[in-house]
Amino acid sequence: MSRLYLVPTPIGNLEDMTFRAVRVLKEVSLILAEDTRTSGKLLKHFEIKNRLQAFHIHNEHQALQGIIEFLEQGNDVALVTDAGTPAISDPGFLLVRACIENQIDVECLPGATAFVPALVQSGFPNNQFYFEGFLPHKKGRQTRLKEIAELNVPVIFYESPHRLIKTLEQFAEFYGSERKVSVSRELTKMHEENVRGTLTEVIAHFTAKSAIKGEIVIVLNAPEKQD
Numbered sequence: 001m002s003r004l005y006l007v008p009t010p011i012g013n014l015e016d017m018t019f020r021a022v023r024v025l026k027e028v029s030l031i032l033a034e035d036t037r038t039s040g041k042l043l044k045h046f047e048i049k050n051r052l053q054a055f056h057i058h059n060e061h062q063a064l065q066g067i068i069e070f071l072e073q074g075n076d077v078a079l080v081t082d083a084g085t086p087a088i089s090d091p092g093f094l095l096v097r098a099c100i101e102n103q104i105d106v107e108c109l110p111g112a113t114a115f116v117p118a119l120v121q122s123g124f125p126n127n128q129f130y131f132e133g134f135l136p137h138k139k140g141r142q143t144r145l146k147e148i149a150e151l152n153v154p155v156i157f158y159e160s161p162h163r164l165i166k167t168l169e170q171f172a173e174f175y176g177s178e179r180k181v182s183v184s185r186e187l188t189k190m191h192e193e194n195v196r197g198t199l200t201e202v203i204a205h206f207t208a209k210s211a212i213k214g215e216i217v218i219v220l221n222a223p224e225k226q227d
Helices: 019-027 036-045 060-072 093-101 115-120 141-148 161-175 199-207
Strands: 003-006 030-033 052-054 077-080 105-108 130-133 155-159 180-185 193-198 216-220
Touching: 003 093, 019 077, 030 036, 036 052, 060 077, 060 093, 093 105, 115 155, 115 180, 115 216, 130 141, 141 161, 155 161, 161 180, 161 199, 161 216, 180 199, 193 199
Parallel strands: 003 077, 003 105, 030 052, 030 077, 130 155
Antiparallel strands: 155 216, 180 193, 180 216
């Protein structure tokens, strides 16, 4: 039986690659990559010389049938994205669904996912939480922000550096400037930064920076209970 493997890759520190992930990438017939240049560097580091094919948001619909046929011929395939676990705010869902519909085995390896360390080290209660990922940039954004106001658990967002301050300012507008928030930047990398406080405090911290760089995870705490 052929199998699709979803293989997490490090979100920064290459030491977070697992032995199993390296083995699977060496054994499969084909590796699908969100960006072949980014994944090519990773594969070279771990001396993985397997065939590499682009699979990203712009070609996944067109490439889907060919990949399913390749799997049905008895070939194992691995899917990787630029960083983290495939299908978490990255390509992968369509391929997983197609494999299930065609009775092809799917196996997801455990590994790096940016929102888990960001949530755990936020210091907020995490027995329940809501993963939002990226908010809509324009259409539907305000509606979504209003809907999130109804949630009584921590909410996790992904955001780009150039939109961070604007997003935090919108949170202050919709949820109050004293709402607690934790922002994690460059997780697992040399310049990792975790900033915690009220929205007012965290906005001030990042506004004072000359430049904001790196991948960002925002954890918005649940609203404080009123006595």
